Amino acid sequence: MKTRPELDLVDAPVPSKKELDAASAAIRALVGGSIDRFDNEALLALALGDDVADEAILDEERVDANLLRHALDGQGEHPLAELASALRVATGSKEVDELTHERLVRRALHERENRAAPRRYWPIASAIVALAAGIALLIGNVTADRSEREVAASLPRLRAAAATVALIPSRSTESLFDASTAFGARGGESARVGRIVASRASDFRANRFARWGVR
Amino acid sequence: MSCVVSNVAWSPLRLHAHARPSILRPVTAAPTPVAPFEQRLDPARLAELEAERLLAERAKAGDRRALAEILRKFGPILYRSVLLPRLGSEAVAQDALGDTYVRVVEKFAQFEWRGCGVYPWLRVVAMRIALDSLRSRKRETLFDPDDLARAADAAERDLDQGLDLKLCEERDREAAKIKLDTALGAINSRYALAIRLRVLEEKSREEAAGSLGVTVSTLDVVLHRALKALKKALGGDDSESP
Amino acid sequence: MRVTSRLTLICALVLTACKAQPSPDPALVAAGCHEDAPAVDETLLAFLSKARAVHLQVDLAEADAKIDEAVRLLDGLVRPPAPGGENASPEVAEVLADSLARLAELEGQRGNFEAARVLVRRGLGIAKGRTQFRGRLFEVLGSVEKRSFDALRERRDDEGATAAKLRSLAALKEAVSIQEDVIDRALGTAPSP
Known part of the structure; x- marks a missing residue:
């Protein structure tokens, strides 16, 4: 000193x-x-x-x-x-919050999708949706009472369904592979299982977010 | 090009044809004798890299799920090792991470597998984004834009040399530690102690004051002076402080 | 006029879709998903990750021609119990079937033809639908029987060799048939497996 x-x-x-x-x-x-x-x-x-x-x-x-x-x-x-x-x-070694991170990943991926969407179809798509909505409203008014009664009657079933439908179920992995190419008698297992893991890891995350109520 | 993995190096040339002749060494130079590559690389890491290469190929081909998986795997490391230490704020680092992802999604088609995984490439992107962020808004951080510009250049060299994820991470962590230790070493040891106790170790005011042998209100003044001195040592202008 | 009629048609389709009774997601049904199927969860993911790691290790062992090591690794993966046991999820069943096919192929390489047949039979008991996984098991069986044919012929066991050749041809024919079904399904010209 x-x-x-x-x-x-x-x-x-x-x-x-x-x-x-x-x-x-x-x-x-x-x-x-x-x-x-x-x-x-x-x-x-x-x-x-x-x-x-x-x-x-x-x-x-x-x-x-x-x-x-x-x-x-x-x-x-x-x-x-x-x-x-x-x-x-x-x-320190502070980690990014998992939900925040997921939001950033999705935003980046969706941003590209939005940019890639051809804008010239928007007016046509909007017109179709507007017209469909108009007709749906017209018909909807006529059948509203009946629909409400039906909905009220099926509410418990719908609630039960909502609790399960939100989760992505386990299912065959066949859709992940090109149907026109046979697996072959040798090789490719690691790539196949890698593809299955990637797909189901994504589903698993989606299910977790659904359980957390953020989806 | 060789892949530096922890303390060993291996050449991916036998597996992938992305070799570029070194501009520093004549191409006629005798090749360095190397052991069979399975002896030079941990099999588990090799397996991991192979899975990563397949994932990157799918992502390059436009598979969004594959790209999302890459971001989910490496994003938290970029945040923890590259962005947060250099930007010094969680909110700013999160914004930078989001910008990094947007840039990665735009540019991933240009990514070329270099044998050492995707992370070193992502690290360069993140480093450039962090530099832009720091230049756009002056902040009180450990690093200044010049530091970051140098770090971004170094990250590009690391990418070129094929530095492995773990080494990149260690290097980034070490950079923050060295920068902080150097700055703390440049100020009075009592000030440095006040910062270590109260800021880095997050001791209570009472504890920190006890360790320094002063009252808590004196500690506040000592810490104030300590941070001012540190700011000066880091090269910042302390006139901003009211 | 053409635009108007198209719009009317689309609106009619939209309304029909709105009015339709709730039904399981056709995409999921087409993907072999049942209404009471369990959700994709940690256990499933853990098994799949383990399977991926094992297959990558087997790749390395095969690259070094360490077939015994590859067999040992795969044996550890396919040995029961698998998650879900008898009611394993489709993913577990398909990965197991694929792993059993690989193991059978390796046993065939080692000349353990009977062990290979047992493994294929076990795989066929798991991959019951006419999927690529079942097709692959038949391809492997065809390959195993072909090796068996070669070995028997070398030993001048003509009768045994002929039987093995017929088994090989039958298995490969079934593999082709399944593959055709898979393609038909993908083109929308055949029912789900």
Whole structure:
């Protein structure tokens, strides 16, 4: 640690105001007078070779340190709290939240799909949907009462179905393979099982999200 | 091109014809004698790489599920090792991860299997996205844009040299540690201790104050000064601090 | 006019679809999915991942011509119990059938023809539908019987060799027949298996 200025009195230059202030604080401490925390900080700063031991700066600093403390506790913002947080995450091993990650993956993949969709079909598709909706509404009004009664009667069944239909069931893997190419008597097993795993891993994740109620 | 896997290296040339002559070495140079490749690579890792190669081929051919699987497998590592340490904020790192995915989806058709998996390629993409993010908005982070530009260049070299996932991850983790240790070493040891206790080890104010032998309110001031000093050591302008 | 009639037709289709009674997802039915099939879960995925790892290990063993090692690895995979036991999910059944076919092929290479036949029979008991997996088992059986034919002929057992040749031809014919069914189904000209 750097030596305190008072230990170098012989060769020391004329003390500055802050050094004198610090020395006064030290004297107060030595003679039994109370030393408040800012005086203590002034001594510390001097010992550490800081150049901000002035009382006026300390007041400002005290306020700012307090703001920093609250920001570190998540209340308010402070540039140094941002730095502290950056240090923490840079050396930690925080993982991305699974749901957030899944959302990012899907967004990226769907974004490409949306970009690839030919826009010229939109007007036609919209017209079809609008027309169909209009006719459906017309017919729907006539049969509404009957439909509502039917729906009410089948509600328990629908609820039970909703609980299970959302999950992707296990099923034959044949659709994953090209029908026109026979498996052959030798080889290809690893690729086949790899393909099955990839497909079902995706289904499994979808089921998990469905169970969590996010789908 | 050789694949560097932990402390061993192997040449994928026998398996894949993606070799490029080195510009640093004449092509007539005698080849370095190498042991049979199964002796140089952990069989489990080799099996994993083969499965990964098949997956990448499907993704390149436009199989969205395969591409999604790649993102799900490597995305969390990119987040943890590349983006979060360099961007210093969970929200910003998540945005960057999303941008990385969009870029990967756009560019995956250009991906070429280089024997060491998909991760080093993804890492370069993520590094470039992180650099763009850091340049677009000044943030208080451990790394500045210049650091990141150098890291992105290094990631490209790693890709060229065929660095394995584990080594890439270790290298990224090490980079953050070295950067932090260097900066903490440049400030007063008492300040460095305050940062270690309160920020890195997340000790309570009381505990940290006790370790430093000061009151909690003094600790707040010491920590404030410590972070200012660290910011200066990292090359940041401390005038922003109110 | 043509546009109007097309729109009318599409609307009619949309309305018909809206009005239709609830029915199982045809895509799932076509994919061999039953209404009471269990959901894709951790157990299924764990088995599939294990199977993938084993097959990759077998690839390596085969690349090194370590057939005994390959057989040992596959034997560990196909040995019961499999998830679901008797009521194994279609995925488990199909991966098991494919693994049994591979194991049978390896046993055939080693000259253990009877062991290979037992394995194929076991696979056929699992892959009952006329799928590629069943077709492959017959192809492997044809290959095993062909090897058996070669071995018997070398030993000058003409009677045995002729029987093996007939078995080989029958198995390969069945494999071709199943493959044709698979293609017909894919083209929508045959019922589901």
